[in-house]
Amino acid sequence: MRMTTASGTAEETVDVVVVGGGPAGLSAAKIMARSRRSVVVVDAGNGRNARAEGVHNYLYAEGTAPADLAEIGRSEARAYDVEIIEGHATTATALRDPRPGAARFTVDLRTGDGPGRTVGARRVVLATGLVDVLPDVAGLAARWGRDVLHCPFCHGWEVRDQAIGVLGTSSMALHQVMLFRQLTTDVVYFQHTAPDPTDAEVEQLAAHGIEWIVGEVAAVQTSEDALTGVQLVDGRVVARQALAVATGLEARTDLLADLGLTTTELELGGIVAGHYLPTDPAGLTATPGVWAAGNIAAPMAQVITSAAAGAGVGAAVHMDLISEDTDIAVTALRAQRESGSHPSSAAAEAEDRGHVLVDRRHGATL
Secondary structure, eight states, rough: OEEOOOOOOOOOEEEEEEEEOOHHHHHHHHHHEEETOEEEEEEOOOOTTTTOOOOOSOTTTBOOOOOHHHHHHHHHTTTTEEEEEEEEEEEEEEEEOTTTOSEEEEEEEOOOOOOOOOEEEEEEEOOOEEEEEEOSSSSHHHHBBTEEEEEEHHHEEEEEEEEEEEEEOOHHHHHHHHHTTTTTTTEEETTTTTTOHHHHHHHHHHHTTTEESSEEEEEEEEEESEEEEEEEEOOEEOOSSSSEOEEEEOOOTTTTTTTOOOOOEETTTEEHHHHHOOOTTTOOOOSTTEESSSSTOOOOOOOOHHHHHHHHHHHHHHHHHHHHHHHHHHHHHHHHHTTTTTSHHHHHHHHHHHHHHHHTTTTTTO
16 A cells, blocks of 8 residues: 655645545535535546447436436536546545544546646545456457447346347356347347357256257458348357347556555356456555445446445445544543633533523423
């Protein structure tokens, strides 16, 4: 973990720096700002779903383009004085023995080729998301988010009744096959590099009328900006309109080493499907003062669940700051009383209690 003395070099201090301006980051920022917390969001603009045509299963925003949804979120956050910086958080440093109520961290920000900026933060929220790692098949990346898909809940309706292929890369492939079979009767399972299916799975494929093709896939073919087929290494081409793939789910590791954090393996169906940043149920990481929300901490979360997680983390961070602020206020009060500078002496306190009792007898409270 990067550490420096409590003096730091921050040009300013805010309550919270949020790294990542997607649904999780903006939700966290907005809920904190509505409680009058000072919040800075830094966003590199490389959202996971940027290539998708629209966001689905997001109540009240069905089909909204990811860029449009991001702009709506930014506008809502700015309405509560959230500062949004389009750029990168390049480094973060934990301050050694910070004063109560002061910055615990400094975060170095950079926008384009301009000068850097260092912001002090009492708390940090990581909402940097993850990266989908595609199988090594020619042409997949160019079609990603369009007719090369991964999630039937996110994009399945848009390819319903089409000729869909499912690319097998692990023992979880048959799970994906069955999910897409619900959307169309025309599904082909390309075993590719996945292990052989069990006898029970072979029977399931047959029961649903799903064609099973053994052999590795070399490429996807397109025509007039649309996927038209899947080419195997032996030269065969199977006509398809969409291809479902399972991606590796790798949490973005921006700032993790700086903050003394590491990812852990994501296991799905007995295989390692990627890595994520573990947190407690409230979103707190292993480093005090650092929280995480969205796909960095929950790789399987959809847009709406990431936004909900961000709201939960925002509320939790605010409550954590309230606890610290209250401790500071109580400590200051005690110090004033001990020094005799506070107007409430023992007699004054007794008199105050008397006033409260009298007022309560008359049906009033203070």
